[in-house]
Amino acid sequence: AMKGAIFDLDGVIVDTAKYHYLAWRALANRLGFEFTEADNERLKGVSRMRSLQILLEVGGMDADEAEREQMAELKNKEYVDYISRLESSELLPGAKEYLMFLRSRGVRIALGSASKNAAFILERLGITELFDAVVDGTKVAKAKPDPEVFLTASAELGLDPADCVVFEDAAAGVEAAKAAGCRVVGIGSADILGAADQVVGGLDALLP
Numbered sequence: 001a002m003k004g005a006i007f008d009l010d011g012v013i014v015d016t017a018k019y020h021y022l023a024w025r026a027l028a029n030r031l032g033f034e035f036t037e038a039d040n041e042r043l044k045g046v047s048r049m050r051s052l053q054i055l056l057e058v059g060g061m062d063a064d065e066a067e068r069e070q071m072a073e074l075k076n077k078e079y080v081d082y083i084s085r086l087e088s089s090e091l092l093p094g095a096k097e098y099l100m101f102l103r104s105r106g107v108r109i110a111l112g113s114a115s116k117n118a119a120f121i122l123e124r125l126g127i128t129e130l131f132d133a134v135v136d137g138t139k140v141a142k143a144k145p146d147p148e149v150f151l152t153a154s155a156e157l158g159l160d161p162a163d164c165v166v167f168e169d170a171a172a173g174v175e176a177a178k179a180a181g182c183r184v185v186g187i188g189s190a191d192i193l194g195a196a197d198q199v200v201g202g203l204d205a206l207l208p
């Protein structure tokens with residue numbers, strides 16, 4: 001039975017991908033090239049510095065460490081401007097309801113996100129109190145598909161990974177969860193999330 005539930009943030013609880021996209025596109029334009037929504041698909045679930053590396057590849061650009069740090073900081077400033085205006089109406093359908101449903105059943109709940117802005121986003125959405133543990137990009141060293149984020153989240157819940165279910169929208173996240181020994185529910189399309197144990201369109205589909 002499911003004793004713990006570990007949720008990815010972007011694409012599972014809230015659609016912050018559109019704000020990541022706007023901020024990355026602004027950076028690309030400033031650097032003198034286009035960055036499309038199709039290009040942005042490659043950044044989902046991927047860490048900030050790895051995202052920048054992909055973006056620079058798209059633009060056929062090279063940058064040294066110091067320049068990359070500066071670019072990432074610029075992008076993040078713009079992204080934080082967007083998410084400062086985030087409202088609870090932007091929660092994905094069924095997200096808050098499903099978290100509350102699981103809590104009512106005694107399931108322990110963790111966040112397992114790559115984002116360094118996760119705690120701030122949970123605050124903006126007013127759902128911080130629904131989580132027993134928050135594991136995000138500030139706490140883990142190795143990005144998904146490495147299992148670290150989900151192993152840490154299970155440990156913080158005091159549970160065995162085998163007793164935890166992970167909810168993920170990115171292929172790298174599904175891979176990470178399987179590697180951690182968790183069950184995985186993919187959120188999105190089975191074409192991309194075929195490695196998951198089950199795939200649903202959104203958390204609303206899991207409500208009783």
Ligand code: G16
Pocket residue numbers: 008009010011020043044045046047048051076112113114115116117118137170
């Ligand atoms: C999210 C997004 C990624 C983003 C990453 C890091 O991950 O899906 O696109 O690059 O966080 O975000 P930040 O720049 O805020 O640290 P997740 O794991 O919540 O899907």
Ligand code: MG
Pocket residue numbers: 008009010011012044045168169170173
């Ligand atoms: Mg995600």
